[in-house]
Amino acid sequence: MPIIVVEVMPKAEILDPQGKAVVGALARLGKDKFTAVRIGKRFELTVEGPVDDALLAEVRAIAEDMLANTVIEDVVYIGEVATSSTSRLA
Numbered sequence: 001m002p003i004i005v006v007e008v009m010p011k012a013e014i015l016d017p018q019g020k021a022v023v024g025a026l027a028r029l030g031k032d033k034f035t036a037v038r039i040g041k042r043f044e045l046t047v048e049g050p051v052d053d054a055l056l057a058e059v060r061a062i063a064e065d066m067l068a069n070t071v072i073e074d075v076v077y078i079g080e081v082a083t084s085s086t087s088r089l090a
Contacts, residue, residue: 002051004059007077008068009040040076043067051080 010016019037026034045059056078063075 001046003081004045005081006043006063006067008073009076011074014072
């Protein structure tokens with residue numbers, strides 16, 4: 001079955017205290033090449049049938065209505081992924 005991925009990130013003007021904590025931890029571990037981290041959310045929606053433009057539009061509406069708090073977050077990606085790629089690290 002196809003999987004549609006929705007990625008949501010905090011808006012650029014919103015502070016990200018979790019990301020700031022990760023940057024601090026990386027620095028303490030000697031990983032000082034990283035200057036910023038933003039932490040977001042990833043949703044995987046398994047669907048029946050083919051993925052077409054109408055379905056992606058419906059997912060976008062769902063993402064903006066339910067998955068993201070659009071006051072402080074942006075939906076930054078919606079797309080189909082191969083089912084085998086979701087179980088391995090990139």
